Amino acid sequence: MSFSNDGPFPPQQPETRLVTAGRDTEAQKGFVNPPVVHGSTVLYPTADDLHAHRGEYQYGRHGTPTTRALQDVLMGLEGPQCAGVGLAPSGLAAISTALLSVLKAGDHLLVCDNVYRPSRNFCNGMLARYGVETTYFDPLIGAGIEALFKPNTRAVLVEAPGSQSFEMPDIPSIAAVTHARGALVIDDNTWATPLYHRSLEQGVDISIQAATKYIGGHSDIMFGTISANARAWPLLAEGIRLLGVCAGPDDVYLALRGLRTLSVRLAQHYRSGLEMARWLQARPEVARVLHPAIETDPGHAIWKRDFTGACGLFSIVLKPAPQKAVDALLDTVKLFGMGYSWGGFESLVIPFDCSDYRTATKWAPGGPTLRLHIGLESIDDLKADLDRGFAALKAAM
Numbered sequence: 001m002s003f004s005n006d007g008p009f010p011p012q013q014p015e016t017r018l019v020t021a022g023r024d025t026e027a028q029k030g031f032v033n034p035p036v037v038h039g040s041t042v043l044y045p046t047a048d049d050l051h052a053h054r055g056e057y058q059y060g061r062h063g064t065p066t067t068r069a070l071q072d073v074l075m076g077l078e079g080p081q082c083a084g085v086g087l088a089p090s091g092l093a094a095i096s097t098a099l100l101s102v103l104k105a106g107d108h109l110l111v112c113d114n115v116y117r118p119s120r121n122f123c124n125g126m127l128a129r130y131g132v133e134t135t136y137f138d139p140l141i142g143a144g145i146e147a148l149f150k151p152n153t154r155a156v157l158v159e160a161p162g163s164q165s166f167e168m169p170d171i172p173s174i175a176a177v178t179h180a181r182g183a184l185v186i187d188d189n190t191w192a193t194p195l196y197h198r199s200l201e202q203g204v205d206i207s208i209q210a211a212t213k214y215i216g217g218h219s220d221i222m223f224g225t226i227s228a229n230a231r232a233w234p235l236l237a238e239g240i241r242l243l244g245v246c247a248g249p250d251d252v253y254l255a256l257r258g259l260r261t262l263s264v265r266l267a268q269h270y271r272s273g274l275e276m277a278r279w280l281q282a283r284p285e286v287a288r289v290l291h292p293a294i295e296t297d298p299g300h301a302i303w304k305r306d307f308t309g310a311c312g313l314f315s316i317v318l319k320p321a322p323q324k325a326v327d328a329l330l331d332t333v334k335l336f337g338m339g340y341s342w343g344g345f346e347s348l349v350i351p352f353d354c355s356d357y358r359t360a361t362k363w364a365p366g367g368p369t370l371r372l373h374i375g376l377e378s379i380d381d382l383k384a385d386l387d388r389g390f391a392a393l394k395a396a397m
């Protein structure tokens with residue numbers, strides 16, 4: 001499913017576009033929202049139309065009025081650099097589709113050492129089998145990435161910040177080197193969303209969202225989006241068509257609905273996340289908070305330069321504690337559910353350990369690590385919940 005916008009871009013801020021884009025009141029018979037079109041076959045009125053593939057829609061896989069509305073909103077959100085948006089059934093499918101669309105056998109790929117682990121698994125598994133070589137690099141490499149380029153390096157995959165360890169790659173520097181070498185930058189922009197990180201304006205060619213997270217926003221869909229600039233869109237559009245990637249109509253509708261309120265939800269996640277990060281930084285049980293919007297974070301300068309906000313996801317390093325004490329904390333908190341994914345309305349906590357899969361850098365934080373997602377609950381209730389968790393941790397030491 002893909003849609004390319006050739007028209008002039010209306011001069012509106014992204015927050016406004018989230019509300020105005022993708023709404024064709026007349027076609028929707030006056031209703032504010034589009035219908036959820038469940039459809040495969042599109043009927044052609046005449047043989048002539050059929051032969052010419054004439055008509056706004058040709059086949060369900062290639063788009064429906066519902067996917068068109070969603071793509072319009074995503075185009076508006078990404079900004080004028082965006083030449084087209086593809087939709088995928090999950091965030092990981094968006095990443096694998098982007099990689100398969102730009103790479104071929106014999107190519108070399110550079111991947112940031114802090115990317116989402118299943119992205120690594122795809123590179124080490126399927127891409128390796130198809131003859132694509134992957135080299136991992138230090139997230140803090142910056143323009144030093146030049147030294148890792150080979151004549152056949154075709155793409156660089158980054159994630160800023162990494163969604164467990166939160167190191168902040170310097171995307172404009174990486175993009176400058178990558179473009180000078182004729183390669184493409186692919187950015188997993190799930191953490192900040194295009195609202196807080198204008199990745200296509202910062203030299204990224206393909207910007208990916210695990211829309212399962214903040215775009216859906218309610219922990220009820222699996223979804224992915226792939227936005228590309230004019231340089232990358234032809235490759236991506238072809239890849240999507242050849243692979244047959246598309247998404248189910250109910251999830252398309254829920255992603256569209258989520259986008260309408262993204263700016264207010266994200267602002268609240270940002271505010272509560274930052275307040276909780278500062279509160280945790282002052283706790284005696286916490287050695288370090290990994291959150292680029294905190295002034296003392298090593299990635300803060302880059303975050304301040306390249307981002308306009310943060311979401312509710314960050315990590316903490318606890319002072320050394322036995323596993324059973326950390327488990328006592330996890331078993332005590334009630335508002336922080338234990339589970340994967342994030343970006344929904346609810347708070348979450350998981351322990352994590354990057355040391356068994358990192359290859360370009362060493363992960364040695366010096367204590368147990370927890371990743372927190374700060375949801376939309378009252379921040380006071382969340383602090384009280386963690387207070388009880390820390391009391392249980394201390395009691396189990």
Ligand SMILES: *Cc1c(COP(=O)(O)O)cnc(C)c1O
Binds near residue numbers: 223
């Ligand atoms: C969750 C996540 C993905 C994968 O999205 P799914 O929809 O779960 O496939 C990719 N990248 C990041 C950073 C994520 O957090």
